[in-house]
Structure formats: C-alpha cells, structure tokens
Amino acid sequence: MPDALLEIQDLETQFKTPDGIVHAVNGVSFNLAEGETLAVVGESGCGKSVTMLSVLRLIPQPPGKIVAGEARYQGKDLLTISDDEIRKVRGGQIAMVFQDPMTSLNPVMTIGKQLAEPLMLHLGMNKQQAADRSVELLEMVGISEARSHLKDYPHQFSGGMRQRVMIAMALSCNPQILIADEPTTALDVTIQAQIVELVKRLRQELGMSIVWITHDLGIVAGIAHRVLVMYGGYIIEEADVKELFAHPSHPYTLGLIGSLPRVDGNQKDRLFSIEGMPPVLYSKPNACPFAPRCKYAIDHCWKENPALVEIQDNHKLACFVDVKTGRAR
Amino acid sequence: MEASNEVLLKVDGLVKHFPIYRGVFQRQVGAVHAVDGITFNVFKGETLGLVGESGCGKSTAGRTILQLYKPTAGHVYFNDIDLGSLKAEELRKTRRKIQMIFQDPYASLNPRMTVEEIIGEPLLVHGNASGKEIKEKVAELLLQVNLNPAFASRYPHEFSGGQRQRIGVARALALQPEFIVCDEPISALDVSIQAQVVNLLEDLQEKFGLTYLFIAHDLSMVRHISTRVAVMYLGIIVELANRDELYAEPLHPYSKALLSAVPIADPVFEEKRQRIILEGDVPSPVNPPSGCRFRTRCPIAKPGLCDVSQPEFREVRPGHFVACHLVD
Numbered sequence: 001m002p003d004a005l006l007e008i009q010d011l012e013t014q015f016k017t018p019d020g021i022v023h024a025v026n027g028v029s030f031n032l033a034e035g036e037t038l039a040v041v042g043e044s045g046c047g048k049s050v051t052m053l054s055v056l057r058l059i060p061q062p063p064g065k066i067v068a069g070e071a072r073y074q075g076k077d078l079l080t081i082s083d084d085e086i087r088k089v090r091g092g093q094i095a096m097v098f099q100d101p102m103t104s105l106n107p108v109m110t111i112g113k114q115l116a117e118p119l120m121l122h123l124g125m126n127k128q129q130a131a132d133r134s135v136e137l138l139e140m141v142g143i144s145e146a147r148s149h150l151k152d153y154p155h156q157f158s159g160g161m162r163q164r165v166m167i168a169m170a171l172s173c174n175p176q177i178l179i180a181d182e183p184t185t186a187l188d189v190t191i192q193a194q195i196v197e198l199v200k201r202l203r204q205e206l207g208m209s210i211v212w213i214t215h216d217l218g219i220v221a222g223i224a225h226r227v228l229v230m231y232g233g234y235i236i237e238e239a240d241v242k243e244l245f246a247h248p249s250h251p252y253t254l255g256l257i258g259s260l261p262r263v264d265g266n267q268k269d270r271l272f273s274i275e276g277m278p279p280v281l282y283s284k285p286n287a288c289p290f291a292p293r294c295k296y297a298i299d300h301c302w303k304e305n306p307a308l309v310e311i312q313d314n315h316k317l318a319c320f321v322d323v324k325t326g327r328a329r
Numbered sequence: 330m331e332a333s334n335e336v337l338l339k340v341d342g343l344v345k346h347f348p349i350y351r352g353v354f355q356r357q358v359g360a361v362h363a364v365d366g367i368t369f370n371v372f373k374g375e376t377l378g379l380v381g382e383s384g385c386g387k388s389t390a391g392r393t394i395l396q397l398y399k400p401t402a403g404h405v406y407f408n409d410i411d412l413g414s415l416k417a418e419e420l421r422k423t424r425r426k427i428q429m430i431f432q433d434p435y436a437s438l439n440p441r442m443t444v445e446e447i448i449g450e451p452l453l454v455h456g457n458a459s460g461k462e463i464k465e466k467v468a469e470l471l472l473q474v475n476l477n478p479a480f481a482s483r484y485p486h487e488f489s490g491g492q493r494q495r496i497g498v499a500r501a502l503a504l505q506p507e508f509i510v511c512d513e514p515i516s517a518l519d520v521s522i523q524a525q526v527v528n529l530l531e532d533l534q535e536k537f538g539l540t541y542l543f544i545a546h547d548l549s550m551v552r553h554i555s556t557r558v559a560v561m562y563l564g565i566i567v568e569l570a571n572r573d574e575l576y577a578e579p580l581h582p583y584s585k586a587l588l589s590a591v592p593i594a595d596p597v598f599e600e601k602r603q604r605i606i607l608e609g610d611v612p613s614p615v616n617p618p619s620g621c622r623f624r625t626r627c628p629i630a631k632p633g634l635c636d637v638s639q640p641e642f643r644e645v646r647p648g649h650f651v652a653c654h655l656v657d
Contacts (some may be wrong), residue, residue, distance in 0.1 A: 194606055
C-alpha cells in the first residue's frame with residue numbers, strides 16, 4: 001500500500017473482568033489509505049469498536065489494556081505518545097462519531113456551545129469566530145436556519161438531526177480521518193439514507209479517509225472501498241468491497257451474506273443461518289475461533305488458528321479451507 | 330402452509346390516542362395520535378408484515394389489537410368475536426388463542442424465574458395442568474424451539490439473546506395459540522442470530538398452522554417472512570398489498586421512498602442505484618399534518634389537495650390498498 005495514512009500493527013487489547021481476562025482484540029493489523037473508506041464489519045463483541053477505540057486510546061484503562069501493537073500516524077505511534085499529544089490528535093486530526101446520538105451529546109449544553117468547544121480548544125478561535133464556523137458546519141451537514149439552532153439543546157433535536165450535529169462536530173477541525181462507529185444503527189432507514197448520502201457528499205468535498213464500523217452489510221456495500229471482517233477479535237477476511245461480495249471466502253463471511261434477505265428480487269426460500277453464537281475469548285485460542293460454528297471445519301482447524309494471508313491481490317483470508325471444494329487450501 | 334381466504338382477525342377503524350395531561354389540575358391538553366384509524370384483515374395461516382419507522386404506531390397497533398391497550402375507537406374481531414365487547418374473564422379465555430412475542434429478549438423475561446417457570450406460567454394460569462404435566466410440556470416446548478430441555482432449571486441471564494428469544498417463542502406457544510403478534514422479534518439480535526429465529530418462526534408456522542402479525546422496521550426481513558405487507562406512517566396504514574406486488578411496484582410515495590432507502594448488500598447494484606431521499610423527519614403524532622399525513626415530506630404532494638383532505642384507504646387493484654390522492 002503506497003501512502004498509508006494510518007498503519008495499525010499487531011494491536012492487542014484485553015479487558016479484565018470478574019470472569020477472567022477477555023481477549024477483545026488479538027493482533028490486528030491493517031492500513032488506511034488516503035481518501036479511502038474502510039468498513040469494519042462484525043457482530044457485537046467481535047472487537048470492531050474496541051479496535052478503533054484502542055487506536056485513539058479511548059478505552060477505559062483499567063479495566064481495558066492495550067497490551068501490544070503500534071498505530072503509526074504521521075510518523076508517530078499513537079499508542080505511546082503523551083496524553084497531551086493524543087488529545088491533540090483526537091478531535092483534531094482524527095475525529096470520531098459514535099453510535100448513539102442521544103447519549104453522546106451533553107444534554108445540559110446548547111448545541112452552539114458544544115460545537116464551539118473543539119473549535120476554541122483545537123483551533124484557538126474566539127467566541128465569535130467559533131459561532132460563525134458552527135453555523136457554517138451546521139449548514140454543511142444540512143441543518144437549515146442554523147444560527148437559530150445554536151441556542152437549542154439536544155433534546156429539541158430529532159435523532160437524525162442529532163447525528164448530523166455529531167458529524168458537524170467531528171468535522172469541525174477538518175480531520176484527516178473520520179471514525180464512524182455504527183453512526184446509523186439507532187436511526188430509521190429513511191434517516192439512515194440521509195446520513196449515508198451526507199457522509200458520501202462530505203467525503204467528496206473534504207477528501208477525508210473514513211473508517212466505518214458497522215454490522216450492516218447493506219451499508220458496507222453502498223459506502224466502503226475496502227472491508228475488514230472481524231470475528232472473535234481477529235480480522236478473518238479483508239478485501240475490496242466488490243471482491244468481497246462477489247467472492248466471499250471465509251465461511252463466516254459467507255454465512256453473514258447468506259443470512260441476509262434482500263429487499264429486491266432474488267428471494268431465498270430459507271435463510272442461511274450460522275448456528276451457535278459468537279465466542280467470548282478468555283484465552284488466546286489455539287484453534288480457529290470460528291471452528292465451533294463452521295460447517296466446513298476440517299481436523300486442522302481445531303489444531304491451529306489460521307493466520308491472515310493474501311490469497312490474491314487485495315484479498316486476505318484467515319481460513320484453512322477452500323469453501324468451493326470443502327478441502328484444505 | 331398456504332394462506333386461506335378465511336378471515337381470522339379483522340381490524341376495523343382501530344384508533345388509539347394517548348392523552349397528554351398538563352398543569353396543576355392535570356387537564357387534558359392534547360393527545361398522541363398513535364394509531365388513527367386502521368382497517369385490515371388477517372387471513373388464517375398467513376403472515377401479515379407491518380412495517381414503518383419508529384413512532385409510526387406499529388407496536389401500539391399490535392398491542393391495541395391484543396387489547397393490551399384499550400382502543401379509543403374501532404373494533405377488533407377475532408374469529409368473529411368482538412374482543413372489545415368481552416368481559417375481563419371472557420377476554421382472558423380468548424387470549425389463550427392470541428399470543429405475543431416481544432422485541433427485547435432481555436426485558437421480556439423475568440430474571441428471577443427459571444425457564445421452566447416462565448414457559449410454564451401460561452399453562453398454570455390458563456389450564457389446570459398438574460406439575461408433572463407442566464414439566465413434560467415445557468420440555469416438549471423447549472425441544473420445539475431447538476433448546477435443550479435440560480436448560481429448564483436455568484435463569485434467563487444464562488442465555489444469549491437468540492436463546493432468550495427462543496424462550497419467548499416457547500412461552501408464546503405454550504397454549505397452542507392460533508395467532509401470534511411478533512413485535513420486532515429480531516431487531517435486538519445479531520445478524521447471524523436473526524436468521525436462526527426467523528427460520529424457527531417459519532418452521533413453527535408450518536407445523537402448527539400459525540398466523541402471524543409480524544411487526545418490524547427491517548423491510549428485507551419482512552419481505553422474507555410475510556405473505557402480505559402493510560406500511561404504516563404516522564398512525565395510519567398508507568399501503569397494503571401482497572408481498573411481491575408491494576416490493577416490486579409500491580404505489581404510495583412513502584412506500585417507494587422507504588424501499589429505496591433500504592441498503593442492499595451488493596456493491597455493484599448499490600453503485601448505480603437511484604435513491605429517493607426524503608427530506609426532514611417524521612412529524613409529531615401530537616399534531617399530525619392536515620390532510621394527508623405524508624404531505625410534509627412527500628416529493629409529489631399537490632397543494633390544495635393533499636393538505637386539505639385526508640386520502641381514503643381504497644382498493645386500487647384487487648387486494649392492493651393505498652391511501653393517496655395521486656394514485657389511480
């Protein structure tokens with residue numbers, strides 16, 4: 001990859017819980033290129049959010065702990081720089097939008113104040129400049145009569161409008177990278193479509209890189225350039241979006257795509273279902289973490305955890321089995 | 330199982346308003362028009378999908394049909410019996426035949442009861458089964474929902490979301506109902522688990538000849554499971570048709586926009602897809618817009634018509650109902 005903006009190497013994050021140490025992220029490596037939209041897909045508990053939160057050092061420590069890895073950004077390792085430095089990166093160059101717009105805005109602060117805060121903090125604007133820029137930002141995300149909304153409180157906004165405010169806030173300091181953690185999950189489909197269109201437009205206008213964390217493969221198909229599929233804290237498949245949907249090669253990816261009914265034509269009689277449920281890893285597995293649910297599993301899958309290897313250009317896979325033949329690859 | 334022409338449930342002009350009280354004297358100052366006059370039939374053996382965005386009244390509709398909320402107006406006939414006219418004891422008896430599966434598998438199971446107590450409770454309340462019979466029946470029900478009967482003495486927290494939803498399904502099945510209202514039964518579950526529960530619901534329908542009212546916001550899942558689909562917007566049904574007809578050729582502008590907003594897991598298709606993006610949000614159900622409720626967001630609304638009179642919910646083609654002035 002020529003110009004990787006962000007380079008994650010062997011990231012490992014664990015959480016201490018009363019039941020033992022949970023291995024949430026187990027050696028994840030990937031790059032984010034300039035102007036690229038990377039989707040991170042997986043079910044709840046697969047480590048997709050923790051991976052990105054670890055990169056920005058936003059996981060609560062303790063109980064969480066980043067035990068290994070590197071996150072290279074502009075020649076620096078985000079995981080080891082000082083607290084002051086990481087604070088400048090967060091919200092400044094790398095911004096984040098969270099899932100629930102209801103809880104990620106401060107309910108007792110006006111929208112205007114919340115928007116102005118990062119502007120004054122990161123860009124050293126005065127009150128008036130910050131207010132003007134806030135209006136600009138709100139207009140950019142499609143909120144009309146923006147100035148009159150500055151004095152509103154979050155509860156006066158609908159879910160979709162709140163998510164727009166969150167995006168405006170994230171974009172306020174012209175970040176190079178936007179991390180969006182399930183930004184549309186709490187929204188209705190028509191509002192979700194509005195937000196997705198908005199992000200696509202802004203991506204074009206501002207040229208930023210986006211990491212879009214989601215469980216919804218439909219959204220991935222519409223917005224991503226490249227996709228990482230995660231399971232049990234590992235990346236199990238990585239490919240360009242078209243390649244992934246045309247030739248899903250990991251049994252889990254295959255199952256995920258198969259379990260989705262389509263809203264247009266091509267009805268399947270019966271949905272493909274993956275039996276069992278996602279694992280919680282209390283120790284690093286020495287077998288494939290998906291093997292207990294995998295109908296392709298062969299003996300070898302129980303003896304070793306497959307590494308992520310390139311099976312062709314722009315397509316990496318962590319699986320011993322060739323799903324087309326059902327035999328070891 | 331094929332749907333028949335026999336009407337199992339008839340909903341006629343059902344209205345549910347929630348009053349809003351204000352001030353020291355708690356005077357009624359208005360009402361949330363949650364469900365504002367819906368009329369439809371559910372045929373025996375079919376699955377009627379009820380879709381709409383949050384706040385459109387679909388869950389309230391489901392609960393009002395079961396008489397969990399007392400309707401403000403309108404009637405619900407189950408097997409030609411007007412549920413609203415029944416006395417409490419008669420209603421309780423009729424309810425054996427009508428059950429519900431709830432959205433949140435975490436909140437809908439009592440954490441202090443074992444699985445056996447949860448599934449056995451309806452048997453205890455409605456039947457005069459002995460302890461041993463209940464035990465046997467619970468074991469049988471657990472098997473039917475693909476859970477190990479040995480789990481009967483466990484508590485809900487020991488199960489995953491998908492397993493809990495199965496327990497909820499087993500409880501609904503306990504009294505051998507004819508009709509089950511499924512209120513967003515899969516929206517709290519992960520994708521791979523959703524398919525498990527949907528497949529289970531389909532198997533059970535086949536086996537016991539059940540009729541479902543399937544309430545959901547996930548249009549692709551509704552398409553998969555339903556025989557017919559009703560689309561709700563702000564308290565009214567705007568369109569009702571056979572599944573394939575509705576998805577292939579939606580007539581109401583809202584149904585069109587809703588369908589075009591659903592993301593499809595196919596990047597090649599998504600690339601060239603034309604979307605209808607609706608402006609703004611759903612208006613408040615306290616003061617629904619005059620005339621057609623969708624007119625404030627409708628791309629084709631005609632001033633002088635749509636803001637004046639409320640469109641009638643009429644049959645424009647056999648079995649295809651639409652509430653829009655501009656559809657002929």
